[in-house]
Amino acid sequence: MKPASVDPSAAAGRATGYRGVVLVSFGHAESLAAESTDGRPRQNLHFESADHESLRQLKSVLASTFVGVRLVLAGPQSDICAAAAAAAQCGLVQEEIRLLSEGAGTWRVFCGHCHATTSSARGPGSEVDCQGCATTLAITGHFSRRQAAYLGFAAHAEEAA
Structure with a gap:
């Protein structure tokens, strides 16, 4: 994750960085189309599972974001937890990540x-x-x-x- 592109002191009350939402679903997770982003830009991603390639793609997307991005992960518990760990490696903190589990699964x-x-x-x-x-x-x-x-x-x- 990149630092905010504007010096906070120069922002004069404006929010800095990308404030969008990345919505990621795994497997047969219900669509996140109804998930509210409060008018913020959104990017939807879907993967069959949290395998090496899908986590690499997720990290690539997160590498191009700025401070303030929000991540919503939906699907089986094992997949969303693996994706949350990948997001943490990219610099996201727990407060920026929301997990929507389909249940225990594996x-x-x-x-x-x-x-x-x-x-x-x-x-x-x-x-x-x-x-x-x-x-x-x-x-x-x-x-x-x-x-x-x-x-x-x-x-x-x-x-x-």
Whole structure:
């Protein structure tokens, strides 16, 4: 994200930078056409999922914005959380991002052992096998906005062998 293009002290009461809204939907998320932008310019984007290519495109769009842009993300929880993490990498803060989740869908679990991310149909309090190291992970309620995933740790680490 670029800094505001006008020195705030020279703005004489005017808002600085781009004040538009970027509306992003994933998967089968309902259209954001009805989402109010309070008369601000809007840009609509739609992706099937938050894969590497779609996140690259989103980062490209956000790189051309200025301070004050607002981002609305709609779709499955795992997709919008991944997109929110990408937006944070571009400099957006939590107050500039609005998440509209379709429901739990799949849960992303970050392995504290090998640092791989695994998708699971079950959420916190359950277990899943890590796709990176095959360790059975206990899914905690701790969510990392930076990783866009819940923390998983070795579920049976304290049991005797």
